[in-house]
Amino acid sequence: MSQNIESLLIETRLFEPAPAFSAAAHIKSRAEYDRVRSQALADPEGFWAEAARELEWSRPWDAVLEWNPPFAKWFVGATTNLSANCLDRHLGGPRATKPAIIWEGEPGETRTLTYEDLHREVCRFAGALRGLGVGLGDRVALYMPMVPELPIAMLACARIGATHSVVFGGFSAEALRERCNDAGAKVVVTADGGYRRGSVLALKEIVDEAVVHCPSVERVVVLRRAGNQVEWNSPRDVWWHEAVDASQPVTEAVAVDSEHPLFILYTSGTTGKPKGVVHTTGGYMVHAYLTSKWVFDLKDDDVYWCTADCGWVTGHSYLVYGPLANGATSVMYEGVPNHPAPDRLWSIIAKYAVTILYTAPTAIRSFMRWGDEHPRRHDLTSLRLLGTVGEPINPEAWMWYRDVIGAGRCPIVDTWWQTETGGIMITPLPGAVATKPGSCTLPFPGMDIDVVDAEGRSCAADQGGFLVIRKPWPGMLRTIYGDPARYADTYWGRYGDMYFAGDGARRDADGYFWVMGRIDDVMNVSGHRIGTMEVESALVSHPAVTEAAVVGRPDSLKGEAIAAFVTLGPGHSPTKELEAELRNHVAKEIGAFAKPDDIRFTQSLPKTRSGKIMRRLLRDVAAGRESAGDTTTLEDVSVLARLRDGEE
Numbered sequence: 001m002s003q004n005i006e007s008l009l010i011e012t013r014l015f016e017p018a019p020a021f022s023a024a025a026h027i028k029s030r031a032e033y034d035r036v037r038s039q040a041l042a043d044p045e046g047f048w049a050e051a052a053r054e055l056e057w058s059r060p061w062d063a064v065l066e067w068n069p070p071f072a073k074w075f076v077g078a079t080t081n082l083s084a085n086c087l088d089r090h091l092g093g094p095r096a097t098k099p100a101i102i103w104e105g106e107p108g109e110t111r112t113l114t115y116e117d118l119h120r121e122v123c124r125f126a127g128a129l130r131g132l133g134v135g136l137g138d139r140v141a142l143y144m145p146m147v148p149e150l151p152i153a154m155l156a157c158a159r160i161g162a163t164h165s166v167v168f169g170g171f172s173a174e175a176l177r178e179r180c181n182d183a184g185a186k187v188v189v190t191a192d193g194g195y196r197r198g199s200v201l202a203l204k205e206i207v208d209e210a211v212v213h214c215p216s217v218e219r220v221v222v223l224r225r226a227g228n229q230v231e232w233n234s235p236r237d238v239w240w241h242e243a244v245d246a247s248q249p250v251t252e253a254v255a256v257d258s259e260h261p262l263f264i265l266y267t268s269g270t271t272g273k274p275k276g277v278v279h280t281t282g283g284y285m286v287h288a289y290l291t292s293k294w295v296f297d298l299k300d301d302d303v304y305w306c307t308a309d310c311g312w313v314t315g316h317s318y319l320v321y322g323p324l325a326n327g328a329t330s331v332m333y334e335g336v337p338n339h340p341a342p343d344r345l346w347s348i349i350a351k352y353a354v355t356i357l358y359t360a361p362t363a364i365r366s367f368m369r370w371g372d373e374h375p376r377r378h379d380l381t382s383l384r385l386l387g388t389v390g391e392p393i394n395p396e397a398w399m400w401y402r403d404v405i406g407a408g409r410c411p412i413v414d415t416w417w418q419t420e421t422g423g424i425m426i427t428p429l430p431g432a433v434a435t436k437p438g439s440c441t442l443p444f445p446g447m448d449i450d451v452v453d454a455e456g457r458s459c460a461a462d463q464g465g466f467l468v469i470r471k472p473w474p475g476m477l478r479t480i481y482g483d484p485a486r487y488a489d490t491y492w493g494r495y496g497d498m499y500f501a502g503d504g505a506r507r508d509a510d511g512y513f514w515v516m517g518r519i520d521d522v523m524n525v526s527g528h529r530i531g532t533m534e535v536e537s538a539l540v541s542h543p544a545v546t547e548a549a550v551v552g553r554p555d556s557l558k559g560e561a562i563a564a565f566v567t568l569g570p571g572h573s574p575t576k577e578l579e580a581e582l583r584n585h586v587a588k589e590i591g592a593f594a595k596p597d598d599i600r601f602t603q604s605l606p607k608t609r610s611g612k613i614m615r616r617l618l619r620d621v622a623a624g625r626e627s628a629g630d631t632t633t634l635e636d637v638s639v640l641a642r643l644r645d646g647e648e
């Protein structure tokens with residue numbers, strides 16, 4: 001931990017925004033970005049206050065920021081309501097009848113909710129929650145399929161000042177139970193079932209199993225979605241439609257304190273046991289609002305699609321709160337991207353004339369593997385902007401996204417942020433900043449971000465180090481639920497007044513950021529500290545490889561040896577020759593000492609349910625040990641068993 005991380009990857013391609021895109025963008029040039037950014041650095045509070053004034057507050061703030069490290073308060077003394085800012089604020093003008101959500105179910109049905117419709121449904125469900133005894137500060141767990149009622153329930157909680165905790169609808173009963181108990185949820189909202197990969201996932205059944213051991217849970221609200229049979233437990237269970245019919249709508253949104261907890265969300269569990277991240281209202285709202293507007297360059301005629309599930313922070317900030325606060329039209333899709341065929345996403349883009357697509361590198365690598373013929377079959381000319389989030393994107397995948405999906409026309413915004421940051425932190429502004437494949441480019445204005453060494457000194461250009469945030473920002477997490485000591489220790493223990501993100505990064509001579517992977521995953525090979533991202537990208541740049549994960553394993557000579565897990569594209573088979581070729585390819589791309597010592601071919605890699613590679617589990621496989629770590633967020637446990645047995 002005392003040394004820096006070496007940087008190996010050299011990427012020289014640079015893509016300037018097209019003049020026509022820039023001319024119409026919210027931020028129109030590099031000069032404008034530079035000016036806004038330096039003003040915001042000089043006066044961050046003034047910068048965020050100006051953004052906040054574009055939104056509605058019931059009572060103005062006395063101070064923009066109160067900072068008692070590591071605890072921040074934003075828009076101190078103000079009151080507001082996020083559901084009113086996402087809904088009521090738009091009802092006075094033409095946005096009232098504009099689609100807020102265009103939804104498509106996996107079986108193919110569609111529903112469009114205008115801002116008026118969404119407002120009505122949210123008021124009604126807010127009334128239902130109130131009727132069940134949910135009040136200010138009560139926690140409500142949402143364990144639902146990706147149907148409009150999920151954002152409706154989130155907004156309904158926000159409307160009455162209840163704190164929601166969305167649990168991804170693919171998690172097990174055990175994972176749901178842990179989260180309900182940790183948050184002390186009073187009510188769980190679920191559905192009979194949801195459609196996934198062509199069949200019905202019986203959510204209510206999982207809730208039944210989970211909540212028998214959740215003493216805090218008083219009521220379970222059940223939405224009728226899939227029509228499957230459910231067990232009924234009266235008086236605990238209540239149908240969504242009956243609860244709504246039995247209550248008065250909440251037309252008046254409750255003005256809550258700016259620091260009132262809006263939601264608790266558990267991290268993905270990529271590096272360990274998930275943390276219950278707490279976000280509050282005012283600062284989060286401003287952060288989600290302004291980043292949505294500038295990063296996605298949202299305009300009134302856009303059809304915007306964020307493919308993330310509402311169970312992840314991306315779904316919170318960039319499917320629900322950010323786009324709706326901007327009065328945008330959001331597409332929402334219930335199912336998996338390859339049902340009934342691998343072209344499902346592209347058919348949705350063509351059908352609704354989607355203009356902005358925001359997805360994850362893991363999805364992009366799958367699309368590459370499934371083949372170009374699927375996107376090529378559809379008219380994707382409505383697209384004007386592409387985005388990615390969740391993991392470092394390999395330059396190879398970035399180029400594919402640009403060429404095959406964007407037809408070389410659409411800028412790509414590679415956005416770095418975390419559940420903890422609440423919103424986007426490092427990103428190109430698409431009309432202003434030239435992009436480099438694999439780099440998330442430059443900080444969003446108002447964000448003071450650096451790469452530092454173990455002592456907290458800024459690293460020189462191209463020297464790898466630790467990614468930190470030097471000043472508080474409005475969307476930052478306020479604590480870990482019920483565990484302020486873990487909050488202080490995890491994020492602030494290392495540098496005191498700088499936030500430690502847990503990621504390794506470097507900044508190049510142009511000031512561009514390159515995330516090199518998790519600090520926990522850095523390998524120490526013969527005294528060289530190597531991040532995972534660059535070796536993986538070198539492997540993925542070979543035409544036979546579609547996905548790669550590398551980890552260190554103990555080695556008596558070198559300290560650690562590099563073990564690579566590699567997935568091949570169609571038409572390539574695992575041979576000794578290919579293995580040698582891949583090792584030489586890495587040596588040629590980034591250097592001989594980064595050559596993998598072992599290469600194992602595999603059909604699939606262990607991933608979180610949000611699609612991120614869990615290298616901590618691969619480290620155990622590579623070292624031949626049993627895994628001791630938390631596996632509750634693992635997508636497919638059998639992958640691990642197969643890798644351990646060496647079947648693939």
Ligand code: ATP
Pocket residue numbers: 267268269270271272273274275388389390391392393414415416417418419420440501502503515517518610612
């Ligand atoms: P846990 O904290 O439980 O291990 P997690 O870190 O995967 O889970 P998230 O908050 O969903 O939980 O993910 C944030 C992390 O994802 C970042 O710290 C970073 O490692 C990675 N990440 C997100 N976006 C990018 C990006 N654009 N480029 C590189 N890495 C990214």
Ligand code: MG
Pocket residue numbers: 267271418502
């Ligand atoms: Mg994390």
